[in-house]
Amino acid sequence: MFASNKGSPPHRGASRLRPCEIPMIASPERCIVCGSRPRALFRRGDLSVVRCPACGLEWLSPFPEEAAAGTMYGESYLRRWGIDGPEALARVRAMKESSYRSFLREIQRHRAGGRLLDVGCALGFLLGVAREEGFDPYGMDLNPSAIEIARREFGDRAQAGPLGPATFPGLRFDVITLIDVLEHAPDPGALLDLLRERLAPGGVIAAVLPNAASLTRRILGRRWPHYACEHLWYWSPANLRRFLQDRGWIVRALRTGIRKTYTARYLHAYSACLGGWLPPGLGILGNMRLRIPTGEMMAVVTPVSSPLAAGDSLGR
Numbered sequence: 001m002f003a004s005n006k007g008s009p010p011h012r013g014a015s016r017l018r019p020c021e022i023p024m025i026a027s028p029e030r031c032i033v034c035g036s037r038p039r040a041l042f043r044r045g046d047l048s049v050v051r052c053p054a055c056g057l058e059w060l061s062p063f064p065e066e067a068a069a070g071t072m073y074g075e076s077y078l079r080r081w082g083i084d085g086p087e088a089l090a091r092v093r094a095m096k097e098s099s100y101r102s103f104l105r106e107i108q109r110h111r112a113g114g115r116l117l118d119v120g121c122a123l124g125f126l127l128g129v130a131r132e133e134g135f136d137p138y139g140m141d142l143n144p145s146a147i148e149i150a151r152r153e154f155g156d157r158a159q160a161g162p163l164g165p166a167t168f169p170g171l172r173f174d175v176i177t178l179i180d181v182l183e184h185a186p187d188p189g190a191l192l193d194l195l196r197e198r199l200a201p202g203g204v205i206a207a208v209l210p211n212a213a214s215l216t217r218r219i220l221g222r223r224w225p226h227y228a229c230e231h232l233w234y235w236s237p238a239n240l241r242r243f244l245q246d247r248g249w250i251v252r253a254l255r256t257g258i259r260k261t262y263t264a265r266y267l268h269a270y271s272a273c274l275g276g277w278l279p280p281g282l283g284i285l286g287n288m289r290l291r292i293p294t295g296e297m298m299a300v301v302t303p304v305s306s307p308l309a310a311g312d313s314l315g316r
């Protein structure tokens, strides 16, 4: 459950048009923020989205089983990035590194360096940027195919999941990044609890995730690209803040209007398989890079109580 698509790749062809022809399992019957019973919001294909009438949290109901179990994050999931050779790999890498650099600069306002764990690191692109920015980077991902590639550059510092005691045993981290991860976790509170134990004293967790109150969501409605079978949860800034605070986190920053870097070619492919909501001529611009708002937000949090007491024996 802790794999990342690292930036909503273009989903191609029939798999996108019929996104969820996979078994379903029950999702929570009550809102995980406030406990209210949800109401149906809309259906799209096999996706059914519900919304809490009290706090506005949205989630898939039921959950696609493979997304909830984390078993969908294999080689085929990686292919959705459109990486079909070294040239495409370099292109996608440059594009994603640009976004990650801006995220890390934001994180540096809270922790300027130290040991960093990227949960859902995919091919390890963020690790490379983190190293350039002065962090000591580690990464894990549920996707063994992705980790195989990441290990070529980062060796043992890239590890296949799931996240647990065997993930870099004995190490604690000054920064843990969850870029496009929290919305994939069937139990996001439990994931944060697990990570809390791995934070060094004064450490922060930085999460980038879809913002269901964003302008892009309001404009695109149910065609919002973040509505996808692997995204189980859709928070707004308000209910995310409440969720985090209720679970013992101090929200040090909650920034909306996150921008990511895309090539025009990538956006064109993305748009085409979602029904063409961007201008059809966009692909002509090829590898021109555009920084666009993606309807996402970034939260930087730190635990209310320092993990120092529980972790003296852990490697720092």
Ligand SMILES: [Zn+2]
Pocket (backbone or CB within 6 Å): 031, 032, 033, 034, 035, 036, 052, 053, 054, 055, 056, 057
């Ligand atoms: Zn609620």
